[in-house]
Amino acid sequence: MSAPGGAPSPGPRGGSMGPGANANGMSMPSQGSLPGTPVHSAPTPGPSAPPSGAMSQQNLNQIVIDYLAKKGYSRTEAMLRMESANQEIDGRPLPQLGEDSRPKTRQGFDLLKNWVEENLDLYKPELRRVLWPLFVYSFFNMVTSFYPQDAKSFFEANKNMFLPEHTDDIRHFEPLSLPEHLQDNSVAKLYRTNKYRVVLSNPAYTNLLQFLESKDKEGGSVMNAILSSFCSVKTLDRAADDRFSFAAMLSQIGAGQTFPAEDEGSAYTGDNPAMAGTLPRLRLGKLPMEQLLEEDVRAELAEEDQKQGPPAGRNTLTQEFEDMIKKEDDDEAPSRSDIPFPASTARDVHTEVKKVMEHRDRFEIKGRTGGVGPGVSVCMFTFHNTFDNLTCMDVSDDNMLIATGFQQSYIRVWALDGNYLPKSGPEFADIPDASSRRLIGHSGAVYAVAFPPCASARDNIPERDRVNTSARWLLSSSADKTIRLWSLDAWQCMVVYKGHDRPVWDLRWGPFGHYFVSGGNDRTARLWVSDHVRQQRIFVGHDQDVDVVCFHPNSAYVFTASSDHTVRMWAVTTGNAVRMFTGHTGNITSMECSRDGKLLASADDQGTIILWDLAPGRLLKRMRGHGKGGIWSLSWSVESTVLVSGGADGTVRIWDIAGPQEAQGRVIGEGGVGTKIDAGPTPAGQNKKKKGKETVVTADQISAFPTKKSPVYKVKFTNMNLVIAGGAYLPT
Numbered sequence: 001m002s003a004p005g006g007a008p009s010p011g012p013r014g015g016s017m018g019p020g021a022n023a024n025g026m027s028m029p030s031q032g033s034l035p036g037t038p039v040h041s042a043p044t045p046g047p048s049a050p051p052s053g054a055m056s057q058q059n060l061n062q063i064v065i066d067y068l069a070k071k072g073y074s075r076t077e078a079m080l081r082m083e084s085a086n087q088e089i090d091g092r093p094l095p096q097l098g099e100d101s102r103p104k105t106r107q108g109f110d111l112l113k114n115w116v117e118e119n120l121d122l123y124k125p126e127l128r129r130v131l132w133p134l135f136v137y138s139f140f141n142m143v144t145s146f147y148p149q150d151a152k153s154f155f156e157a158n159k160n161m162f163l164p165e166h167t168d169d170i171r172h173f174e175p176l177s178l179p180e181h182l183q184d185n186s187v188a189k190l191y192r193t194n195k196y197r198v199v200l201s202n203p204a205y206t207n208l209l210q211f212l213e214s215k216d217k218e219g220g221s222v223m224n225a226i227l228s229s230f231c232s233v234k235t236l237d238r239a240a241d242d243r244f245s246f247a248a249m250l251s252q253i254g255a256g257q258t259f260p261a262e263d264e265g266s267a268y269t270g271d272n273p274a275m276a277g278t279l280p281r282l283r284l285g286k287l288p289m290e291q292l293l294e295e296d297v298r299a300e301l302a303e304e305d306q307k308q309g310p311p312a313g314r315n316t317l318t319q320e321f322e323d324m325i326k327k328e329d330d331d332e333a334p335s336r337s338d339i340p341f342p343a344s345t346a347r348d349v350h351t352e353v354k355k356v357m358e359h360r361d362r363f364e365i366k367g368r369t370g371g372v373g374p375g376v377s378v379c380m381f382t383f384h385n386t387f388d389n390l391t392c393m394d395v396s397d398d399n400m401l402i403a404t405g406f407q408q409s410y411i412r413v414w415a416l417d418g419n420y421l422p423k424s425g426p427e428f429a430d431i432p433d434a435s436s437r438r439l440i441g442h443s444g445a446v447y448a449v450a451f452p453p454c455a456s457a458r459d460n461i462p463e464r465d466r467v468n469t470s471a472r473w474l475l476s477s478s479a480d481k482t483i484r485l486w487s488l489d490a491w492q493c494m495v496v497y498k499g500h501d502r503p504v505w506d507l508r509w510g511p512f513g514h515y516f517v518s519g520g521n522d523r524t525a526r527l528w529v530s531d532h533v534r535q536q537r538i539f540v541g542h543d544q545d546v547d548v549v550c551f552h553p554n555s556a557y558v559f560t561a562s563s564d565h566t567v568r569m570w571a572v573t574t575g576n577a578v579r580m581f582t583g584h585t586g587n588i589t590s591m592e593c594s595r596d597g598k599l600l601a602s603a604d605d606q607g608t609i610i611l612w613d614l615a616p617g618r619l620l621k622r623m624r625g626h627g628k629g630g631i632w633s634l635s636w637s638v639e640s641t642v643l644v645s646g647g648a649d650g651t652v653r654i655w656d657i658a659g660p661q662e663a664q665g666r667v668i669g670e671g672g673v674g675t676k677i678d679a680g681p682t683p684a685g686q687n688k689k690k691k692g693k694e695t696v697v698t699a700d701q702i703s704a705f706p707t708k709k710s711p712v713y714k715v716k717f718t719n720m721n722l723v724i725a726g727g728a729y730l731p732t
Helices: 057-071 074-085 102-117 124-144 148-162 167-173 179-184 186-192 202-214 220-230 246-251 273-278 291-307 317-327 346-361
Strands: 196-201 231-236 378-383 390-395 401-406 410-415 436-440 446-450 473-478 482-487 492-498 504-509 515-520 524-529 537-540 546-551 557-562 566-571 577-582 588-593 599-604 608-613 618-624 631-636 642-647 651-656 666-669 676-678 694-697 701-706 712-717 723-728
Touching (some): 102 124, 102 148, 102 220, 124 167, 124 179, 124 186, 124 231, 202 220, 202 537, 220 231, 317 346, 401 446, 401 473, 410 473, 546 588, 557 588, 566 599, 599 631, 599 642, 642 723, 651 723
Parallel strands (some): 446 504, 504 546, 588 631, 631 712
Antiparallel strands (some): 410 436, 473 482, 482 492, 515 524, 588 599, 599 608, 608 618, 631 642, 642 651, 651 701, 666 694
């Protein structure tokens, strides 16, 4: 993340179709050419009138075919027609698309069509222009390969997509079914003897190629071959005259066109407000538990219930587990086949059992009662003598360890209870006991550390039967462009992940481990699997650094926040962006998705928190109270009704999610962080002199906890609804 320890980012990019290009992405025809046809620089010579000088291979073939037809050599003529139909303009054979490219052609086109429709609205209009030539040349490929029925079916299934822009061409192509029809059709001949010119912006073209390469075996290679053989793609940087660019939209506001204002916030990119209803549908339900794992967890819980009954007024563990499963059926959920995970282990069973126990015995937060917020408790850990070199922090889910990263390129891990850190085996017996350890390996400042999901040990279990469910791994990212995986048993680096070509600002484990996501200065976010050294997905689209990343609770989506002041939501299975949120006026410094998977909270360096409703993609409300400098951490309660935040102003603040959208302000002065000066609204038009800057606090705030000049780097709701916070003391 950019703060603390961030770095300036390059300027934003723009987009343009370029001069001389029309709305369909095809160059405007030169004088004398037919409108709506591929570009050509000279009239196409026919077989009866060969040009002077060198004769093309295709024209020579046509002359020979005419001669064979005249002499009655029908079989030889048919064979030559087949071979001639599968040649490039200069006589070279067409790319080999496989022994039978029909299924791959249709499958590849359908995949690309669906991908384009699910893409960002900013790039969708120009990407749609690529579909027309791919449709035409795919149809031609089926016709020349002597598959008339498949060609007809493919044509009928997709022709309506291109009406009314290409009505005339579609009318010319509709009767084609045999290779000789292509030879006799003047419009088809024009397409086949010239390359179709398409103009795309650099980001859209890069995104297109990455998608085709990722779907190589599903037909992407066929689409790629057609694109390279029959299309001439010209790439341009975005410019202010592009009708789909943000700059152009801003310039058109005065002409009466609407544009999502920053004060309102929006999930749309602004090229067409009428597209609001076409947002991809999201599956926000919880990922269902693996069947065998569910059975093992249920058996373990039943055994626990037999050992010890439930506390007064509480469910049995089995009842609590059934209630938790029922709540998972409220929303449409992704399938476990969509997101591959390794087979469950005994550790997974014990971890899930512990989660159920904590869920039942937690401090329940039901929101405000009679206007009074819940009494949330905060435990603050303060680090001294860091000399402003501490850059990041994380706390393990079992509340046993806390890890910090430093500008001096090392990581330090402490035991929160002050006891000695455990040793994994007799080979470490010579290592002296210590309550903290250093992890050294990075060659640049450490910008993020992250513990994987874990659970504390279960009670009332004999030592020999206990399964280690505590934190055993730690991820870190650095200015040295790498991500490292550390073993907390051996206290050594086990894996170095390389992929980013600039500093990596942030990273986060998935909710079930195994996967993690990172974002960096190279303007990309990347999805990784912990047992592979190469990334599995690259999320490209932001115009500046990706500063903050996080996962959706069901692992099906990833969120990225950028210095371009936007938040994007990506589908893990396809790599496509499914939401884009605009509304922040400052750099986004933290972000967290609610545990129920329905809301997203994002905060910036202006002291503003914005809540987003993911399904409709709309801004719910803004919450203010923090001073400027950055809100560095957010965390949700188990019920997703309360949000906690901490940041550079040295306060931990608790927020009511179900509170009013707009609130009358209370004024907080800087002369003592968190000191309340005026608890009532300020009368309109009253100009009262105030000392220093003041911050308006919205009525969503339940409570604020000031520290003694300690910026808060991390806040976290535990599974028992206790808030753990950590910061570094900075004396004046």
